[in-house]
Amino acid sequence: MTAGESHGEALVAFLSGVPAGLKIEQVFLDRELWRRQQGYGRGGRMKIERDTAHILSGVRHGITIGSPISILLENKDWTNWQESLPVEEGDAKKHKRVASPRPGHADLAGALKYNFPEARYVLERASARESAARVAIGGIAKLFLGELGIHVLSHVISVGAAAIDREVPWQQIAELHDRDEVLLNCADAEAEQRMKTEVDQALKNGDSVGGVFEVVAQCVPPGLGTYAQWDERLDARLAAALMSLQAVKAVEIGSGITAASAPGSAVHDEISYTKSVSFAGFTRSRNNAGGIEGGVSNGQEIRVRGYLKPISTLRRPLQSVDFATREPVKAAYERSDVCVVPAAGVAAEAMVALTLADCALQKFGGDSLGETLRNFKGYLEQLRNY
Ligand SMILES: Cc1cc2nc3c(=O)[nH]c(=O)nc-3n(C[C@H](O)[C@H](O)[C@H](O)COP(=O)(O)O)c2cc1C
Numbered sequence: 113m114t115a116g117e118s119h120g121e122a123l124v125a126f127l128s129g130v131p132a133g134l135k136i137e138q139v140f141l142d143r144e145l146w147r148r149q150q151g152y153g154r155g156g157r158m159k160i161e162r163d164t165a166h167i168l169s170g171v172r173h174g175i176t177i178g179s180p181i182s183i184l185l186e187n188k189d190w191t192n193w194q195e196s197l198p199v200e201e202g203d204a205k206k207h208k209r210v211a212s213p214r215p216g217h218a219d220l221a222g223a224l225k226y227n228f229p230e231a232r233y234v235l236e237r238a239s240a241r242e243s244a245a246r247v248a249i250g251g252i253a254k255l256f257l258g259e260l261g262i263h264v265l266s267h268v269i270s271v272g273a274a275a276i277d278r279e280v281p282w283q284q285i286a287e288l289h290d291r292d293e294v295l296l297n298c299a300d301a302e303a304e305q306r307m308k309t310e311v312d313q314a315l316k317n318g319d320s321v322g323g324v325f326e327v328v329a330q331c332v333p334p335g336l337g338t339y340a341q342w343d344e345r346l347d348a349r350l351a352a353a354l355m356s357l358q359a360v361k362a363v364e365i366g367s368g369i370t371a372a373s374a375p376g377s378a379v380h381d382e383i384s385y386t387k388s389v390s391f392a393g394f395t396r397s398r399n400n401a402g403g404i405e406g407g408v409s410n411g412q413e414i415r416v417r418g419y420l421k422p423i424s425t426l427r428r429p430l431q432s433v434d435f436a437t438r439e440p441v442k443a444a445y446e447r448s449d450v451c452v453v454p455a456a457g458v459a460a461e462a463m464v465a466l467t468l469a470d471c472a473l474q475k476f477g478g479d480s481l482g483e484t485l486r487n488f489k490g491y492l493e494q495l496r497n498y
Contacts, residue, residue: 114245116185117236119193123185125245127252127466129473130170132178133481134256141165141251145185148247148458150294153311153321153451157241160189165248176252178479183248187241197236210235212432214443216424223435230435231444240358240452243459250462253469257329259481260472260488264329264465265289266457268298269417271323272310276303282330282413297325297454311451318428320450322359322420325457327464332403333391333495334411336471345407346414346471353463354418357456362419366402381412392495414468418460423449 116123145163163185170181187193195206210231213219222234254264265285269276280299288299296311298304307323314321337346351363371379381396389395391411403414425448432443449455476491478484 118239118241123245125183125249127249128180134176144251151454155449247462253465261331266327269324271307272321274306276300320423322422323453326417329414336409339407347404353467360418361421364417367400392498
């Protein structure tokens with residue numbers, strides 16, 4: 113769970129169910145938060161914020177203690193908003209209205225739903241600033257998965273019409289992750305330059321641009337998720353996790369989109385066996401399934417893609433209507449990003465990590481990390497002996 117307004121004092125994230133004894137590295141959490149703030153095409157807000165995870169509970173002496181974990185992320189921008197968005201009533205003349213809803217944002221639907229006369233409160237919560245809180249707890253999920261040898265990273269497949277047209281191996285995604293400067297988080301330098309040109313074009317035109325990111329989870333054992341109930345299927349859970357991110361409008365598992373128009377023989381991943389390779393010795397010729405069959409992880413890399421629509425706040429705004437007068441006006445403009453594909457990828461890593469950690473805990477259980485690892489190792493042994 114998360115709480116907090118985009119221009120409020122802070123965001124808060126809450127995670128419960130993490131076994132006791134997991135080492136928490138503050139530096140790792142802060143680097144995850146830094147990664148979410150990167151990418152060519154971000155707006156002025158990201159220059160103000162320097163996110164850091166202030167752990168309030170559930171961690172003592174550097175390890176989890178089995179109690180609920182809560183993390184606070186200060187909004188540095190709050191100093192500029194204390195009078196416009198106070199907790200108490202404040203001075204109405206200083207409040208900042210959002211007078212005309214932006215097509216594509218939550219403004220109109222939210223104002224109608226909550227019966228607000230304008231959209232300030234709507235965008236304060238609908239804004240993707242919220243995703244920073246998910247990245248903080250997602251970092252804890254990643255540390256937990258790391259103990260099981262599972263790692264989750266992302267890279268950018270396309271920005272606007274510019275795309276990388278080859279599969280990117282894990283090693284190259286890991287190299288991207290180690291960089292201290294992020295342009296568009298694409299593994300191919302030439303494609304990344306074409307992506308930058310797309311952003312430049314959008315900047316020049318007062319427009320915005322979307323794109324596609326891919327999240328890859330490596331070393332996931334077979335057996336996470338189940339077909340036993342529809343809402344326990346791993347593909348369904350991952351799709352919901354990614355779709356819950358602001359501006360994600362489609363999710364693809366493996367090569368799900370091209371698979372719809374290809375013959376079965378070109379889609380399904382043929383099975384071989386080499387003793388002592390991977391978890392149980394079964395290997396695949398390719399990974400079009402994205403590591404999931406029947407809602408269950410199959411031991412291959414999990415590959416999920418998120419398709420982002422272009423950001424809806426435009427410097428050259430689209431047509432809208434004034435909330436108060438109902439007269440036609442241009443949609444509101446508030447300082448905004450132009451391209452967020454790399455950042456959305458980082459937030460999606462958090463969502464994938466939280467989902468996989470939950471599935472792993474369902475399967476292996478454990479109140480302490482030692483207990484979880486004992487159960488996990490027992491399962492790996494079962495796979496080896498299969
Ligand atoms: C990392 C990230 C940053 C975003 N930044 C902005 C932004 O600066 N301006 C904007 O209008 N939308 C931004 N969005 C998208 C909106 O939050 C989103 O479109 C809006 O909440 C409506 O939700 P929906 O697009 O999921 O329907 C961002 C999305 C992500 C993932």
